Amino acid sequence: MFLQLSHINQHFHIDQQTKFTALSDINLSIDEGEFISLLGPSGCGKSTLLSIIAGLLPASDGTILLDGQSISKPGPDRGVVFQQPALFPWMTVLDNVRFPLRKKHSKTEQTVIADKFLKMVHLSKFKERYPHELSGGMQQRVAIARTLAMDPKLLLMDEPFGALDEQTRMHLHDQLEGIWSETKKTIVFVTHSVSEAIQLSDRVVVMGTQPGRILTEFPVDLPRPRRNKQDLVPLEERVLALLSEEIRKVKEEEYQV
Numbered sequence: 001m002f003l004q005l006s007h008i009n010q011h012f013h014i015d016q017q018t019k020f021t022a023l024s025d026i027n028l029s030i031d032e033g034e035f036i037s038l039l040g041p042s043g044c045g046k047s048t049l050l051s052i053i054a055g056l057l058p059a060s061d062g063t064i065l066l067d068g069q070s071i072s073k074p075g076p077d078r079g080v081v082f083q084q085p086a087l088f089p090w091m092t093v094l095d096n097v098r099f100p101l102r103k104k105h106s107k108t109e110q111t112v113i114a115d116k117f118l119k120m121v122h123l124s125k126f127k128e129r130y131p132h133e134l135s136g137g138m139q140q141r142v143a144i145a146r147t148l149a150m151d152p153k154l155l156l157m158d159e160p161f162g163a164l165d166e167q168t169r170m171h172l173h174d175q176l177e178g179i180w181s182e183t184k185k186t187i188v189f190v191t192h193s194v195s196e197a198i199q200l201s202d203r204v205v206v207m208g209t210q211p212g213r214i215l216t217e218f219p220v221d222l223p224r225p226r227r228n229k230q231d232l233v234p235l236e237e238r239v240l241a242l243l244s245e246e247i248r249k250v251k252e253e254e255y256q257v
């Protein structure tokens, strides 16, 4: 197994007396090259789980093995793409992508690698531009190129298209599918969107709340690319039926309805 999460629990101490369980007994196995989505209502612990896999947050309990190695802190084998692209505004697109390569690669190598991934996200023509001269979707593609350029074994994406409009998001779904089939990277993708999860993933892992846990998994056996939205509807309905109860629980807790 390429990525193996075993018995992960995550507790946060709210104060000296109160402990909040954000994740309870998470067990998940992911094959190399798989595209997995973590889907669930707000607060079910998707980002927390991604942070634990990234090594940004140590799990309260449990183990994570990536390619046989135990994970406890961030490492170059994992690349994270967040909702906000977090580019350096004073650097050109090319320099942003070259920046993380500076310690391991010569200047020429940095440029060759950066050019390759900027081409993959169709931004070669914009490499001398600055982030503020790009749209939100283009900035996010730069962030994806920058992460891929580091050649991580595992790509972790936390609602990477959540801040973008619907049209841009659809465009980036196509691009991400292309990147995934070209690079064969293993991807763990966090989303709120049922259709996004089904369109992109080999497997949708549905999480529930109180405490955050895995409810079930849905394999997606639909041919790619999945451009015809109608083909996704039967599975969407099954996932939504499961999620509606969880969403009701969140509303009840948050709004006391």
Ligand SMILES: Nc1ncnc2c1ncn2[C@@H]1O[C@H](COP(=O)(O)OP(=O)(O)OP(=O)(O)O)[C@@H](O)[C@H]1O
Pocket (backbone or CB within 6 Å): 012, 013, 020, 022, 040, 041, 042, 043, 044, 045, 046, 047, 048, 049, 192, 212
């Ligand atoms: N550092 C922290 N201290 C205390 N509680 C936390 C901390 N980080 C997260 N939580 C809580 O853990 C739960 C899970 O949060 P998380 O952000 O992982 O959920 P999520 O599923 O990603 O939500 P969303 O979809 O809204 O982004 C939430 O109830 C949140 O308030």
